[in-house]
Amino acid sequence: MTRLFPDARDYRTITVPIAPEELKRIEARAGAPLLPGQREQYQYFEILDARGQVIGYTQAMTQKGEFGAIELVFGMDREYRVVRVYIQRQRERDQSFREESFLNRFIGLAPADADQLTDPRGDQGTVGTRAVTLGIQQALLEFDELVLKKRHKEPRGFDAAPTNVFRVATP
Amino acid sequence: MKTVEWWLSAVSWWCLTSAAPGALFLVWEEDLRGVATDWGKLDGEINSLGGSMRAVWADRQGDRIILFVRAETAHNLSEFLVHEAYGQLKGPMGRWNLTLGRVRLPWGLLTDWSPDRLPHNSPYTGTRMLDSDNGLGWHGTVGSWDYGLALTQGYGMQDVEEFPGPGLVTGRIGFTPDESGDITVGLSLSGGTVHSSEERPHESHGIEEKRIAASLDGTLRLGRGVYRFEGGARRTQEEWRATAFVTADYALMPKTVLQFAGQLYQTDKSDATGWVYAGLAVPLASVTIRVGYQYEPAETDQHKVVVQLYRYMAVSR
Numbered sequence: 001m002t003r004l005f006p007d008a009r010d011y012r013t014i015t016v017p018i019a020p021e022e023l024k025r026i027e028a029r030a031g032a033p034l035l036p037g038q039r040e041q042y043q044y045f046e047i048l049d050a051r052g053q054v055i056g057y058t059q060a061m062t063q064k065g066e067f068g069a070i071e072l073v074f075g076m077d078r079e080y081r082v083v084r085v086y087i088q089r090q091r092e093r094d095q096s097f098r099e100e101s102f103l104n105r106f107i108g109l110a111p112a113d114a115d116q117l118t119d120p121r122g123d124q125g126t127v128g129t130r131a132v133t134l135g136i137q138q139a140l141l142e143f144d145e146l147v148l149k150k151r152h153k154e155p156r157g158f159d160a161a162p163t164n165v166f167r168v169a170t171p
Numbered sequence: 172m173k174t175v176e177w178w179l180s181a182v183s184w185w186c187l188t189s190a191a192p193g194a195l196f197l198v199w200e201e202d203l204r205g206v207a208t209d210w211g212k213l214d215g216e217i218n219s220l221g222g223s224m225r226a227v228w229a230d231r232q233g234d235r236i237i238l239f240v241r242a243e244t245a246h247n248l249s250e251f252l253v254h255e256a257y258g259q260l261k262g263p264m265g266r267w268n269l270t271l272g273r274v275r276l277p278w279g280l281l282t283d284w285s286p287d288r289l290p291h292n293s294p295y296t297g298t299r300m301l302d303s304d305n306g307l308g309w310h311g312t313v314g315s316w317d318y319g320l321a322l323t324q325g326y327g328m329q330d331v332e333e334f335p336g337p338g339l340v341t342g343r344i345g346f347t348p349d350e351s352g353d354i355t356v357g358l359s360l361s362g363g364t365v366h367s368s369e370e371r372p373h374e375s376h377g378i379e380e381k382r383i384a385a386s387l388d389g390t391l392r393l394g395r396g397v398y399r400f401e402g403g404a405r406r407t408q409e410e411w412r413a414t415a416f417v418t419a420d421y422a423l424m425p426k427t428v429l430q431f432a433g434q435l436y437q438t439d440k441s442d443a444t445g446w447v448y449a450g451l452a453v454p455l456a457s458v459t460i461r462v463g464y465q466y467e468p469a470e471t472d473q474h475k476v477v478v479q480l481y482r483y484m485a486v487s488r
Contacts, residue, residue, distance in 0.1 A: 002264060002314075003350060010233030010263040013194045015487055036456065041487050043194070052231040067395050067422035068454070086350065091395045091422050098351070 004075030004084050005047045005056050012046045016146045026145050029115050030138050035064065042142045047075070054078065059143065061135035065092045066127040072135050074106070080143070082109045085136065090128070096121070097128035106136055111144035193234070194487060196225040200243070201482040202288055208472035218479075219243045219288070223255075234261055252328055254303050262311065270308035273328070276301060277310060277319025277343040278359045279388040279401045290463050290477040291432045291448035294401060294416035301327040301365055304339060317345040325365040325379075332366070337379050339363030353392040359403070360385050382407045395422040411439045420452075428452040430463065444469040450477070458482045 001011055018026070018040055027033050047056040057076045062069050071088040085103040096102060105120035117140070119125040119133040202219040206212075221243025228236040237259040244251050257272030275281065279295075286293040295302070306323030324336030345357035362383040386403025402415040418432040430450045437443035450463020461479040 008264060012229045012233045013227050015194045017488065037485060043487060048233050052233075066425050068428075088352065089392075091392070091397065093395055095394070 001045065001047060001058050001075075003086065004058055004073070007049065007055065008047045009050045010048045011058065012048060014044055014046060016042045016044075018042055018142075018146065022145050026138065026141050029141050029145075030134070032134055032138070034138060035062065038062070038138075042146050044139075044143065044147070056083065057143070059139040060088070061139045063131040063135040065090060065131050067091050067093065070097070070128060070131050070135070072132055074136060074139070076110075076143075080110050080148070082106050082136070082140075085132075087132070092128045094126045094128050096126055097132045102129060103132075109136070109140065111140045111148060114140035114144065193229045194227040196223075196227075196487045197485065198223045199482075199484045200288065201480075203480040204290065205478045207476045209474040210472060212472075216247045219245045220248070221245075221252075233263065237261055254328065257308070265311055266313050267309065267311040270310070271306075273303050273305050274308040274321055274323070275303050276321050276323070276341040276361070277308070278341060278361065279343070279357065279386045279403070280390065280399050282317070282319065282343065282345060282357065283355070283390065284399060288481055289430075289432070290450065290461050290479045291465050292434065292446050292467070294414070294418075294432075294434050301325070301339070303328055304341075305331060305336075306339075315347050317347070319343045325363055327366065329366060337364035337366060339365055355390045357388045358386075359388065380407050396420065413437050426453055426455070428454070430461070446470075457484055 001008055023034065023039055033039075043060075045058040045060075046054045047058055049055045056078060057080070058073060059076070060071065060073045062071050064070070068091050070090045070092065072085060073088050074085040075083045077083050085106050087098050087103075090098070102120060109117065114137050117133060117137045119130050121129045125133075199222040200219065202217075203215070204218045205215040207214075221241070223239065223241035226238045227234050239255055239257055239259065240253070241255040242251070242253045253273060255273055255275055257270045257274050259268055259270045261268050281295075286295065301323075304321065304323035304325065304327050306321060308319065308321045308323075310319035311317070320342040321340070323339045323341070324331065324334075325339040326332065326336055339361065340363050341359070341361040343357050343359040345355055347355045360383075364379050364381050366379055382405060384403060384405040386401055388401040389399070391398045397420045399418045400416070402413075404411060404413045406412075414434060414436040416432070416434040419430070421429045423429050428451070430452055431448065433445060433447040435443055435445040446465060446467035446469075448463055448465040450461055453460045459479075459481045461477070461481065463477050463479075465475045465477065467473055467475070
């Protein structure tokens with residue numbers, strides 16, 4: 001994660017259950033179903049500075065490639081814009097989706113842009129570039145539906161600790 | 172002795188009954204196998220049913236406490252093995268982690284790979300000290316380097332006979348030179364005294380053996396293939412044993428992976444021998460079917476054909 005956020009001091013794992021109606025909305029917006037194993041829970045990581053303040057978010061996604069899973073990781077800044085994407089594991093014949101020139105096309109995207117997201121390679125796209133595009137799109141949509149929309153409904157601030165953080169009682 | 176057993180039980184119980192961890196990860200594995208040997212014997216068994224549970228708690232500075240348990244029942248439910256049961260204090264960004272309990276020893280390819288669910292021989296029977304052991308672990312990742320050090324009792328997964336026990340030190344340092352993670356290399360060292368009942372489980376009381384071991388490991392991910400190597404030597408009492416192990420996975424087609432593995436070993440008192448394996452893996456959703464052939468000239472059953480049905484399920488909440 002330091003590759004995405006060199007100033008990060010630590011991270012916090014957040015797991016959010018996906019309700020059936022939320023799953024329907026996410027899949028309808030993406031135009032594709034989430035993979036088995038990704039349909040019940042959504043997980044992301046809050047990246048923290050030395051004071052415990054959130055300085056960004058990291059998401060790890062798995063998508064189907066031609067020869068197996070493609071694991072990708074991307075970071076978002078505090079404004080929820082993609083700052084960097086990298087490929088963690090893959091075993092594809094076509095390797096063009098690993099090129100910086102392709103991955104950099106996603107930098108600056110925000111969850112609000114995800115509905116219109118298409119493979120930057122267009123007709124020249126491969127199984128790999130389409131898988132990476134779909135993975136980023138679904139992750140952004142999940143963040144939008146399961147995190148941002150819920151935050152807008154709640155009175156607490158964006159940096160408030162999530163409910164799964166244990167606290168030391170103060171006198 | 173009772174302290175160690177109490178701690179293992181406490182970690183297991185806490186993990187199983189923890190009411191509200193920040194994140195909970197559950198894994199379930201099923202491994203069914205059929206084996207045919209050159210004497211015409213056909214044998215089938217539930218090789219393993221098992222799983223793991225990882226509970227993570229965070230404080231305001233990030234993920235902090237992790238409890239982990241991994242156990243299985245093996246060989247037609249005849250054995251129950253607790254491979255890991257530990258509590259972990261995680262440092263910032265995982266640069267350091269302290270673990271206490273039954274930990275997997277930091278050794279060779281095992282930091283990122285396991286032979287447990289593969290249908291060929293394990294390369295570790297002859298090369299290393301123990302699989303898991305009770306004690307204190309320290310591991311982490313700093314930049315391109317990762318490290319692990321374990322100070323353990325030396326009993327492995329067998330009964331703890333006394334505290335602190337014979338004593339074993341195991342360590343590994345690994346290096347990943349580029350960001351892609353396509354290449355990793357590591358050096359492992361171990362020394363101490365182990366209770367050899369780990370390798371002779373049918374003996375009621377094992378003997379204590381002084382051992383030292385060293386190994387070099389490497390992993391290369393190149394295109395559709397993953398290639399692994401581990402070579403090293405172990406000295407037990409007065410005998411040296413050298414080994415070299417290689418394995419390769421190559422995605423031949425979208426649902427077909429070729430798998431090769433082989434190991435050579437030689438002691439200072441015997442000729443070199445080993446085994447080779449070639450097979451296919453067909454991943455289908457959560458189930459993987461593996462079919463392979465193993466040749467091991469030193470064994471009575473030199474030829475072995477294995478069919479494996481392996482299922483893996485993982486959930487989090």
